Each structure stands twice: as structure tokens, then as C-alpha cells.
Amino acid sequence: MQLLLxxxxxxxxAGAGYWVYRxxxxxxxxxxxxxxxxRGVVVxxxxxxxxxPVISITNNETQKPIVVFVQDNSxxxxxxxxxxxxxxxxxxxxxxxxxAADYKVITWGLHGNTTTDSLFHYTQQSTDLATTLASVQEYxxxxxxxxxxxxxxGKYNQGSNPVxxxxxxxxxxxxxxxxxxxxxxxIRIAQVYHxxxxxxxxxxxxxxxxxxxxxxxxxxxxxxTENGQPVATAVMSVYTQQYDRxxxxxxxxxxxxxxxxxxxxxxxxxxxxxxNNRKDVFIEVVDEQKKILIAAAAPHPDIKAIQEALSxxxxxxxxxxxxxxxxxxxxxxxxxxxxxxxxxxxxxRDIEAVKKPVWHIxxxxxxxxxxxxxxxxxxxxxxxxxxxxxxPAYNPTFSSFTLPQxxxxxxxxxxxxxxxxxxxxxxxxxxxxxxxxxxxxxxLWALRxxxxxxxxxxxxxIWRWRMYEYKNFNTHNTIDECIRQTVxxxxxxxxxxxxxxxxxxxxxxxxxxxxMNAYLLNAANQQVNAADVQIAITDSSGKKQNFSFERNGxxxxxxxxxxxxxxxxxxxRTVYNGTTHTANGSFTVEHMPLEQMETGxxxxxxxxxxxxxxxxxxPATSITSLADSIQKNANIKPVIQxxxxxxxxxxxxxxxxxxxxxxxxxWLLRKYWLAQ
Numbered sequence: 177m178q179l180l181l182x183x184x185x186x187x188x189x190a191g192a193g194y195w196v197y198r199x200x201x202x203x204x205x206x207x208x209x210x211x212x213x214x215r216g217v218v219v220x221x222x223x224x225x226x227x228x229p230v231i232s233i234t235n236n237e238t239q240k241p242i243v244v245f246v247q248d249n250s251x252x253x254x255x256x257x258x259x260x261x262x263x264x265x266x267x268x269x270x271x272x273x274x275x276a277a278d279y280k281v282i283t284w285g286l287h288g289n290t291t292t293d294s295l296f297h298y299t300q301q302s303t304d305l306a307t308t309l310a311s312v313q314e315y316x317x318x319x320x321x322x323x324x325x326x327x328x329x330g331k332y333n334q335g336s337n338p339v340x341x342x343x344x345x346x347x348x349x350x351x352x353x354x355x356x357x358x359x360x361x362x363i364r365i366a367q368v369y370h371x372x373x374x375x376x377x378x379x380x381x382x383x384x385x386x387x388x389x390x391x392x393x394x395x396x397x398x399x400x401t402e403n404g405q406p407v408a409t410a411v412m413s414v415y416t417q418q419y420d421r422x423x424x425x426x427x428x429x430x431x432x433x434x435x436x437x438x439x440x441x442x443x444x445x446x447x448x449x450x451x452n453n454r455k456d457v458f459i460e461v462v463d464e465q466k467k468i469l470i471a472a473a474a475p476h477p478d479i480k481a482i483q484e485a486l487s488x489x490x491x492x493x494x495x496x497x498x499x500x501x502x503x504x505x506x507x508x509x510x511x512x513x514x515x516x517x518x519x520x521x522x523x524x525r526d527i528e529a530v531k532k533p534v535w536h537i538x539x540x541x542x543x544x545x546x547x548x549x550x551x552x553x554x555x556x557x558x559x560x561x562x563x564x565x566x567x568p569a570y571n572p573t574f575s576s577f578t579l580p581q582x583x584x585x586x587x588x589x590x591x592x593x594x595x596x597x598x599x600x601x602x603x604x605x606x607x608x609x610x611x612x613x614x615x616x617x618x619x620l621w622a623l624r625x626x627x628x629x630x631x632x633x634x635x636x637x638i639w640r641w642r643m644y645e646y647k648n649f650n651t652h653n654t655i656d657e658c659i660r661q662t663v664x665x666x667x668x669x670x671x672x673x674x675x676x677x678x679x680x681x682x683x684x685x686x687x688x689x690x691x692m693n694a695y696l697l698n699a700a701n702q703q704v705n706a707a708d709v710q711i712a713i714t715d716s717s718g719k720k721q722n723f724s725f726e727r728n729g730x731x732x733x734x735x736x737x738x739x740x741x742x743x744x745x746x747x748x749r750t751v752y753n754g755t756t757h758t759a760n761g762s763f764t765v766e767h768m769p770l771e772q773m774e775t776g777x778x779x780x781x782x783x784x785x786x787x788x789x790x791x792x793x794x795p796a797t798s799i800t801s802l803a804d805s806i807q808k809n810a811n812i813k814p815v816i817q818x819x820x821x822x823x824x825x826x827x828x829x830x831x832x833x834x835x836x837x838x839x840x841x842x843w844l845l846r847k848y849w850l851a852q
Contacts, residue, residue, distance in 0.1 A: 181227040189220035206849055214842040221835045225825050235819045240280045241322025241812045244312050245272060247295040248328035248354065249285040254298035256329050256355025256777060257796070264354070265296050267799050268327070274803040279322060279812075284308070286328070301687050303328070304335035313343050322812035323791070325802060327352035330778030339784050348809065349789035354796045355777035361390040363441050364452035369578040371661070373668045374429045375491030376463040381426055383578065384439055384455065386412065388419035396442045400425045402435060412441070422581065432463035434682070434762060436743075456764060458682030462491065466667050469508040470496045473518035473541040477639035482512060485642075485656035486663060505530040510666045515539035515636075517546035524550055533666035535631040537638075538596055552632050553606035553624035558598030565592035566635065568620050569613040576607045576623050577661040579654070586645050586654040593620060593635030600634055609658065621658075627695075627703075627731075629666050674698075675757035677711070677748045684765045686741045694725050694732040694759070696752060703730040704752075711748040741767040 193216025200208035247268070257264050275281050285295045286308050305328065312324055324347060332338070366385040374380040382400065394414040400407045408425040425439075437457040443450045468486060472479050479496060486494050497503055499521040505511050512535045517524045524546040527534060536552065542560045570587035580586075587610065595618075602608050602619045610621040623631045638659070642652040674697040684690050694711075698704045709725040709732050725732035725748075745762040779793070786793045792805055806812060825831055 182224075185220055185223035185227050188223055189216045192216055192219040205846075211842055211845055214838050214845070218835055218838045218842070221831070221838070225831070225835075229826060230822050230824050233821045233823055235821065237817050237819065239320045239815045239817055240278065241320050241814060242282060242316055243275050243279045243323050243325065243806065244282045244284060244316060244321070245275075245325045246284045246286050246308055246312065246327065248303060248326075249295065249297055250300045250303045251298060252303070252329055252331055253354055257298075260796075261296075261298075264796055264799070267796075268295070271800050271803055274800070275806065278807065282316070284312075302334050303332045305332045305338040306335040306341045309338055309341065309343060309345070309349075313345050317344065317346070320815045321347045323348050323350060323806050323809070324789075325350045325352065326782075326785075327354060327796070327799070328782070329353070329355040330781045337781075339781060339788065343789075345789050347789075348791035348811075349786055350791040350802055350805065351782040351786045351793045352796055352799050352802070353777055353779045353782050353793060357777045357779040360448065361444060361446045362449055362452070363388045363391055363394070363444055363447060364449075365439060365441065365455045368439065368455045368457055370457055370459060371577050371664065372458075373460045373462060373664065375489060375664075376429055376432050376461055377490055378429050379426060380429060380459070381424055381578065382437065382439075382457055382459075383422055383424045383581070385420070385422050386441065388414050388444075390417055391419060391444050391447075392417050394444045396444075398423060398439065398441050400427075401438050401440065407437065424581075429461040432461050434458060434460050436682075436762075436764065456683050456766060458764070465491055465493050466509040467507060468492050468494045468510045468512065468663060468667075469503065469505060470494060470512045470514065471499065471502055471516055472496075472514035473499050473516050473521065473539070476514060476539070476636065478537060478636060479514055481639040481642050481655075482659055485652075485659040488656075489660060489663075492663070492667075505532055508532065510535070510663055512663070513537065515541040517543040517550075519543050522546045531628055533628040533630065535633070535662060535666060537633045537636070539594070539636045540596070542596065544596075544598075551626070551630055553603055553608075553622035553630055554619055554632055554634070555601045555603060556598065558596040558600070560596040562597040563594045563635075564597060566595045566618065566620060567592045567613040568610040571608045571611050574607055574609050576609075576625070576665055579657055579661065582649070583654055583658075586649065589644055589648045591637065591640045591644055593633075593637040595620065595635035609662075621662075623662065623665055625665075629668070631662050631666060673759075674752075675748075675750055675759055677746070677759040677761060679761070679763055682763045684739070684763060686765050686767050687738065690736045690739055690763070690765070692734050692736075693728075694734075694748060695730075696732070696750060696757070698752075705730055705732055707750045707752040709748060709750040711746055713744050713746045716743050739765045741765050 193212040196215040197208050197212035200211050205211065254261065272281050272283065283295055285297070286303065286305075305326070309324070309326070324345070326349060328351070330353065364387055366387045369383040371380060388394065391414045394412070396412055398410045398412050400409070408427060410423040410425060412423065435458070437459065439455045439457065441453040443453060470479055470482060475498070483494055483496055486492050495503070495508070499516060499518060502521070502523065505526060510533050513527070514537045517527070518541045522543050527550060536547065536550070538547065538558070538560065540560050540563060544558050544560055548556045548558070568587055568590050570584050572584070600618050602622055603624060606619070606622045606624045608619045608622045612618040612620060620635065621633045623629070638655070641655045645652045645655050675694070677692055677694045679692045694709050695703050696705060696707060696709070705727045711723050711725065711734065712720050713723065713736070714720045723734055723736060725734045743762065743764050746760065748759045750757050783793050794801055
């Protein structure tokens with residue numbers, strides 16, 4: 177279209193010039209072609225302003241490939257480099273300088289998360305490789321990212337394993353191995369599993385994953401202690417050079433309160449790093465009978481299965497009611513709703529009003545419109561009138577509570593649940609216990625921590641799970657434990673105390689900010705924060721420090737910053753409507769040298785990571801060779817980016833000046849020739 181307008185303007189301006197030429201020639205004007213040309217230019221510029229007021233201008237810009245160099249800046253790197261630190265720094269800078277000639281080099285220092293500080297401090301106490309690679313992809317993945325260089329020892333202590341991370345990284349990843357990859361003699365506690373809260377007089381389990389390297393022949397007892405006194409022991413015998421086992425301690429909750437347990441593994445001969453031989457565990461034993469309501473749209477075998485699973489819990493008083501005799505939910509700490517709200521009883525408003533922890537179990541009588549409006553770990557769009565059979569699969573990343581070790585084997589033998597047709601997606605903060613075994617991996621059983629907490633099972637048939645477990649394993653303890661732990665998860669922090677202080681955890685690192693929350697309930701069991709809340713924190717030497725909570729929504733919060741290692745107790749106090757309320761507790765701050773939890777460098781992981789993203793691996797001593805590898809990679813090349821920009825002629829002031837100059841020039845010539 178713009179070309180057509182240009183052609184019209186040129187034809188009209190040529191016509192105007194020709195008309196002037198003929199007229200001036202008849203008048204005997206000297207050089208008529210000159211005045212005709214000036215008139216044609218003036219007409220052309222004026223017509224362009226009217227017919228094509230906008231001009232498209234194309235700019236070509238060459239973008240160099242981006243090379244992101246990520247340096248592990250954690251404390252373990254300083255130990256790995258040792259006296260070679262200056263040589264490594266010099267070689268790294270040489271690599272960056274070589275690449276800078278042909279590429280846009282961006283340097284990141286890595287410590288726990290990503291930073292752009294100095295690359296060679298090596299002072300940070302944590303490493304999160306997965307988050308860093310995700311950040312690189314987020315920041316530069318849509319640009320001309322040529323390559324990523326990751327210089328590290330391969331040890332991470334935060335985030336997920338980068339090898340199993342799914343990134344849409346289209347650029348090659350080159351890894352630089354720092355440190356000694358040879359194995360060292362070491363025993364460490366990799367992970368501890370336990371429930372945060374247990375009931376008085378119940379038995380509970382603490383499990384720990386123990387990893388040992390080059391400790392063949394080690395034979396010793398691992399102790400679980402409380403206040404320095406042995407509580408339980410487990411024998412550890414190592415008969416291989418690489419050892420990875422889970423040990424278990426079974427304990428009786430004989431006394432209410434907060435219990436601080438410690439797992440200690442005696443060091444083996446020649447073990448240098450013993451910082452990873454100890455773990456602290458805090459478990460709260462509660463002495464209060466909580467009322468559990470199981471309400472159902474109609475009689476169902478699932479109701480009996482859940483009731484039997486909870487019958488062994490002395491701390492629970494279970495009440496079963498049908499929809500036609502639905503009691504007030506205000507009187508219960510946890511509500512289990514089987515196919516409620518239903519087509520005949522839509523009690524969604526009552527559920528929202530009581531703000532109690534709820535476990536929803538869906539079925540053919542579920543009211544889809546009502547259930548989709550309630551708070552849930554899942555986003556639902558279902559039609560319960562049409563159902564399908566879905567086989568379950570245990571989610572190994574589930575972390576809300578600890579289940580028996582054979583949960584995977586039991587899940588593999590389970591029959592399907594009868595699940596309503598439709599779409600079900602887990603919310604970002606949901607923790608999925610069971611998923612669909614095949615296909616779309618739809619969540620079947622999920623929980624979400626909140627205020628209040630919620631849980632959902634998306635189909636009927638829990639009773640069949642108990643039967644099949646008994647058929648295959650002569651017990652239904654595992655399925656019962658899923659039921660009991662779900663209720664315990666919901667019942668946590670559902671006491672009727674009007675004032676309470678909550679900590680996300682009881683064991684903190686001396687390198688992280690300590691935070692806690694508090695809530696105050698009025699007579700209607702609603703959270704309020706009209707009153708001021710103070711807290712006094714006392715260390716083991718008796719030194720006391722006072723703080724005030726700040727208001728946050730309808731509750732309170734306090735960020736106390738970083739504290740030194742030690743054991744602390746606290747007493748929080750508030751006065752509301754003339755009544756004084758207090759809350760007590762304790763927590764521990766430990767010196768957790770995360771960078772010492774593992775020894776040696778993990779070259780195998782770096783090899784695998786580089787191979788996954790079509791890059792390469794080099795040891796730190798050969799880091800400068802990466803320049804040749806990147807330069808020889810034909811896929812890493814500049815990109816010419818063309819930008820088409822529309823420019824209005826009216827914005828060009830000089831354009832009007834140009835028209836005026838040509839018009840004045842013609843007028844002056846005519847005046848001059850006329851005067852001769």
C-alpha cells in the first residue's frame with residue numbers, strides 16, 4: 177500500500193513539474209528544467225506528507241551470543257581449591273577475556289541463590305544449583321544465549337538435583353569440575369523423617385537416611401538421645417565401600433510437651449568430617465482429645481474404613497453422622513466430609529463459615545458447583561455423574577508427613593478409586609500423596625497447609641485399599657496410617673486456645689532469619705489483632721531479650737533475624753478484653769555447616785549434567801580450553817535482528833524546512849530572471 181502511495185505521489189509531482197516546464201518554456205524563462213524540478217520536488221514532498229504521513233525504517237542490529245559464566249561461591253570451593261586459588265582465578269579471568277572478544281559474557285556468583293557479586297569470595301554457606309540454572313533460563317533463555325558455563329564442585333545442599341530438573345535450555349551447558357573427585361572416608365546423616373506432632377501415649381517413628389563411603393567393616397550403635405539420655409538405639413553394620421540405608425527408631429510418646437531428640441553416629445577411624453554425623457529432631461507430644469466429625473451424604477463402606485483406622489488413636493473422639501442429622505461443625509477440630517456438599521444438602525456456606533480443617537472425599541453424590549467454590553488443595557472442574565476408575569501411584573516427593581517404608585509396595589497393589597470425570601490440577605502449595613498411575617498424572621489425594629488446612633481425596637474406594645493391603649500383606653496398617661496422618665495433619669494447631677505462637681520449625685540454622693507467627697481468637701473464634709503482643713526470648717545462660725510482634729492481616733508476625741547457635745525458650749504475652757493470655761515454647765539454633773555435609777567433588781553429576789544439555793566437562797586446571805570449545809561450536813553464532821520502525825513525517829521538523837527551502841529557491845529564481 178505504501179509503495180502505491182509513493183507511485184501516486186511521484187506521478188503527480190512529475191506531472192506538476194512537466195506542466196511548469198512547458199509554461200516556463202513558452203515564457204522564455206532561462207533554464208525551465210530547473211524551476212520545473214524545484215516545483216516537482218515541492219509537490220512531491222507535500223504529497224508524501226498528505227498521502228504517506230508515516231515512513232517505515234528498517235534497522236539491522238547484530239547481537240553477539242551471550243555466554244553466562246556461573247561461579248560457585250560457597251565455602252566448599254575455598255577448601256577444594258586450597259593453594260591453587262590464585263591460579264584458578266587467573267585462568268578464569270583469562271577465559272572470560274578471551275570470550276569477551278566475540279561474545280557478550282555475563283558473570284554470576286553462586287551462593288544458595290544467584291547473585292552478581294564478586295566471583296571469588298567463597299564465603300557463602302549454601303549451594304543451590306537447580307535454582308541458578310532455572311534463573312539463567314528465565315533471564316536469558318529468550319535471548320541469543322550461546323552457552324552456559326557452570327564452575328562448581330558438584331555439591332548442592334539446597335534445592336533439587338539439577339540432573340533431574342527439566343529445563344527448556346536450548347544452549348549447551350559446560351561444567352567445570354573444582355576439587356578432588358576421589359572418595360573420602362565419611363559417614364553422614366543425609367535426611368531425617370518424622371512427624372512434627374504426635375498424640376500422647378501413641379507410638380511414633382523417627383527414620384534417618386545414612387550414607388557411608390569407604391567405611392567397609394564399620395560396626396557400631398547409633399543412639400537417639402533426649403537431654404543426653406539414650407532413648408533408642410540402632411545397630412549399623414557396613415559391609416560395602418558404598419553404603420546407603422535407612423535406620424528407624426520407634427518411640428513411645430509418654431510425656432506431653434516439646435521433645436528435643438538428637439541422632440548421633442560415632443565417627444569411624446580416619447574420618448575427617450564429623451559435622452554431618454549428628455541431626456536434631458523436635459517433636460511435639462499433645463495431650464488433648466480432639467473431636468473428629470465424619471459426615472456423609474449416605475452410608476458408605478469408606479466411612480467404616482476411616483472410623484476403624486482412627487479407632488486406635490486415644491487422642492481422637494470420632495463421631496459419624498449422616499447428612500440428615502448434620503451437627504454443628506463448630507464443635508469439632510477436624511471435619512471429614514464424604515460426598516458433601518451433595519445434591520441434596522449444599523452446606524458449602526456452613527463449611528466456609530466455621531473455618532475448620534476439612535477433608536473432602538468426592539463421589540457420585542458430590543455437588544460439583546458447591547465443591548468447586550470451597551478452599552481445596554486442587555483446582556476442580558468435575559462431573560460426578562460420570563466416573564472412571566483410576567489406579568493410584570505414590571508420590572515419592574510427598575513431604576507433609578512420614579509414612580511406613582513399604583508405602584510404595586502397597587500402592588502398587590491397590591485397586592482403583594472411582595473418580596468423577598473432569599479436570600483436576602494441584603495448587604502450587606499443595607502436597608500430593610497419590611497421583612494417577614498412568615496418563616495425565618492427575619492428583620488423587622492431596623493436602624495443603626493453611627489457616628485452616630485442607631485435604632481432598634478425589635474418589636471413592638478407600639475401603640477397597642484396606643482390603644487389598646490385608647490380602648497382600650496381612651495388615652492394613654499402611655492405609656490406616658495414610659488416614660491417621662491426614663487427620664493428624666489437619667488437626668495440628670487446631671486447639672481451642674485463644675492465643676498461640678507458631679514456628680515453621682524448631683531447628684534453625686545460624687545463617688537464616690528466624691520468624692514466627694501468632695494468632696489471637698475472639699469469642700466467635702475469629703482471628704483478631706487489636707491487642708499488642710510482646711515476647712521475651714531467653715537463651716541457655718538466662719539472658720533475656722524482648723520483642724513486639726507486628727500486625728499482619730488478622731494475625732501477627734515477627735522476624736527476629738539471625739541468631740547465634742544455642743537453645744532458646746520464649747514466653748509471649750498479650751492482654752485482650754481484660755484477660756491476659758500467654759504462650760510458651762522453645763527452639764534451637766544450630767551451627768549447620770551445610771558445605772561440610774558432603775566431602776569431595778561430584779564429577780559424575782557434572783559429566784551427566786553437561787551431557788544432558790549437549791555441552792562438555794573440563795577439570796578446573798583446563799578451564800581455559802573452554803574458549804576453543806565454544807568458538808568451534810557452529811551453533812553458537814551472532815543473530816541479526818531487524819527492527820522496523822514507523823516514523824511519522826510530521827515529527828521531522830527539518831522536513832518542513834526542506835519544503836520551504838525548495839519553494840523559496842523557485843520563487844527567488846523567478847524573481848531574479850524576471851528582473852533581468
